[in-house]
Amino acid sequence: MREYAFHTVDVFTQSRFGGNPLAVFPDARGLDATTMQLLAAEMNYSETTFVLPPDNPAHTARVRIFNRVAEMPFAGHPNVGTAFVLARLGLGTGPVLLFEEIAGLVEVRLTREGYSEIDAPQPLKLIGELPVEAIAACLSVDPKKIATRAHAPVRASVGLEFVLVEVESGALAVSAPDIGAFRRCANAIPNLGERLSIFLYARDGFNIRARMFAPLSGTWEDPATGSANATLAALLLSLNGGERLAYHAVQGSEMGRRSELSLRAWRARDGIRASVGGSCIPVFSGTVKL
Structure with missing residues (x-):
């Protein structure tokens, strides 16, 4: 031994x-x-x-x-x-x-x-959008609480895929994963499987508050998801048209495990890159x- x-x-x-x-x-x-x-x-x-x-x-x-x-x-x-x-x-x-x-x-x-x-090892890759109603069911929230002004629920990656979902501020605290809805959504969307990991966030001034649910891969809720936060930073830069951005994110508060992350994103020759620190x-x- x-x-x-x-x-x-x-x-x-x-x-x-x-x-x-x-x-x-x-x-x-x-x-x-x-x-x-x-x-x-x-x-x-x-x-x-x-x-x-x-x-x-x-x-x-x-x-x-x-x-x-x-x-x-x-x-x-x-x-x-x-x-x-x-x-x-x-x-x-x-x-x-x-x-x-x-x-x-x-x-x-x-x-x-x-x-x-x-x-993150890869530039931002956008894979496709998902239906608001299906994602709202996964999060146990009213579909009207899903914010779509900036983007619809979207599959994205900088090395690991997540579904990025903006929610109204009040919906963040009351969201909860519905594993049956997760399974139905995963079965309905090709190539999702156990990688249906939903990263939901709300804006807090210039910063972000977030949660992440991935029950199909054994993580009911994650206290801090650096790869998802980095993916969101890259997505936000792609949407605002700037050259770079930096902000802070808080995750895990609802679990009693507050996490603080520093995010950066920038435009590079091969696309939008991102980093996360803590x-x-x-x-x-x-x-x-x-």
Whole structure:
């Protein structure tokens, strides 16, 4: 049997037991994908990461990300938290870390102690709109509470797909996932399946308040979704016609796990790019024998 160390951190917060928890296995050599998936399900966090040697020695690591039921090509808070853990253990050197992932190369900047900012690996991709009535049913809200002035519910990605939905301010707190409606919507739309992850948001002045539901992939609600927030930042820039934007977002308040995220988006040669940053705090460390 071999002993594998793991560390947990709360991401996008400076307060323990806030933000989004993450488990990191900083040396996953010897673990196969089936075992990684079983460990992620056992941890029961929205994601768990497994760090491996990079394919390219110029990069920091290869990082595999698993939610409770499947491997993910990219995700936000797992990258922020993994960079924090590796830096804290002395396994990630320098101010910039490069993680190889399914969706591409992820750059992570360690800008100050406990704070990381990542660039999403892909430019904004818009996949298509979804019916207001179906999305309202998934969120258990009146369709009239779905705001469509700026955009309809839209499938979008900067490395991981989400359905982005603007709601009226009062609807954010009362929304709740209806898993039956999620299943009906997923079955009705080609290529959705378990990737029906709905990121709903309301404007708060120049900033954003948000929630994210993905019950079909085992996450009833996520306290902080860096990849979805980055996707929204890219979408908002595409809509306002500017060259760049920056703002703050709050997520997880309704769960009692307030998360604070910093977002940026800019126009690049290959499209609209986005980044997300935030603080981390360590929580648990332990080992498992396999």
